[in-house]
Amino acid sequence: MYREFYRLREAPFNVTSDPAFLYLSPTHMEALDHLRYGIEQRKGFLAITGEIGAGKTTLCRALINRLDSRTRVALILNAVLPEIQLLDAIAEDFGIVPARHTKGALVRAINRFLLEQLSQGNNAVLIIDEAQNMRPSALETVRMLSNLETEKEKLLQIVLVGQPQLKEKLDLPELVQLKQRIAVRFHVRALSEQEVACYIKHRLTVAGAPGELVFMEGAIQAIHLYTGGIPRLINILADKALLRGFVKETFIMDVDHIRTCIKELEGETET
Ligand SMILES: Nc1ncnc2c1ncn2[C@@H]1O[C@H](COP(=O)(O)OP(=O)(O)OP(=O)(O)O)[C@@H](O)[C@H]1O
Ligand SMILES: [Mg+2]
Numbered sequence: 001m002y003r004e005f006y007r008l009r010e011a012p013f014n015v016t017s018d019p020a021f022l023y024l025s026p027t028h029m030e031a032l033d034h035l036r037y038g039i040e041q042r043k044g045f046l047a048i049t050g051e052i053g054a055g056k057t058t059l060c061r062a063l064i065n066r067l068d069s070r071t072r073v074a075l076i077l078n079a080v081l082p083e084i085q086l087l088d089a090i091a092e093d094f095g096i097v098p099a100r101h102t103k104g105a106l107v108r109a110i111n112r113f114l115l116e117q118l119s120q121g122n123n124a125v126l127i128i129d130e131a132q133n134m135r136p137s138a139l140e141t142v143r144m145l146s147n148l149e150t151e152k153e154k155l156l157q158i159v160l161v162g163q164p165q166l167k168e169k170l171d172l173p174e175l176v177q178l179k180q181r182i183a184v185r186f187h188v189r190a191l192s193e194q195e196v197a198c199y200i201k202h203r204l205t206v207a208g209a210p211g212e213l214v215f216m217e218g219a220i221q222a223i224h225l226y227t228g229g230i231p232r233l234i235n236i237l238a239d240k241a242l243l244r245g246f247v248k249e250t251f252i253m254d255v256d257h258i259r260t261c262i263k264e265l266e267g268e269t270e271t
Pocket of ligand 2: 129
């Protein structure tokens with residue numbers, strides 16, 4: 001709606017995880033480094049946690065873009081699947097056609113695929129997003145897939161990505177074996193005030209925003225305070241700010257402007 005007014009090529013604050021807008025804040029960069037290290041060193045289990053909207057799915061996509069062609073990847077976005085459907089989804093993502101859709105046949109087909117990859121010098125990664133929603137039985141099945149190993153390394157690297165409840169789930173007594181196997185962990189933290197400023201600037205630049213369009217220091221402070229540095233909330237508020245800015249025909253986002261937007265988002269009808 002406001003794109004033409006601000007001469008933007010694209011909407012800068014969409015709430016999708018478009019890799020073109022990726023901003024590698026220190027915490028996102030560190031998360032990626034941990035993931036790449038764990039995968040390249042074939043560490044087996046890796047766990048990434050972070051608050052709702054902190055950028056975990058965005059990280060998964062960024063990771064996939066950064067893995068080399070010798071790394072085969074399966075990405076599971078629907079973690080609530082029951083065991084067989086989960087195995088089916090994993091097989092399908094790896095391009096495996098199982099003989100039958102039973103648990104045994106699927107596990108054998110996946111294991112065969114992993115051995116083939118090993119013989120070709122390839123690595124294999126299974127990324128499970130929203131892993132906090134997985135059933136304990138599904139987590140246990142995934143652990144069994146990770147059992148295949150040589151003397152030195154794991155054949156399948158498994159990345160569990162989830163909200164902080166994932167940590168609690170991994171504390172369940174029946175999952176102690178899995179928990180012990182997690183070799184790399186990282187918690188994606190929220191952005192600092194300075195990082196919020198860089199984040200907003202980055203997204204505006206990618207969207208082709210002109211130099212006159214600015215978020216003032218006070219505005220950044222108010223955004224940081226309201227959103228707690230959570231990217232999805234920043235996007236929602238910044239999008240609102242641009243929409244209101246367009247209505248008011250201004251290129252300057254100052255603290256009062258942001259405060260009014262916050263009130264509007266909170267449902268107080270002041271304009
Ligand atoms: N590093 C980043 N660079 C650019 N945009 C980001 C970054 N991190 C998050 N975002 C943006 O924030 C929004 C939420 O990110 P994302 O969906 O990755 O969060 P999430 O942690 O997976 O959330 P949930 O817990 O709900 O699954 C998206 O619009 C995404 O584009
Ligand atoms: Mg997500």
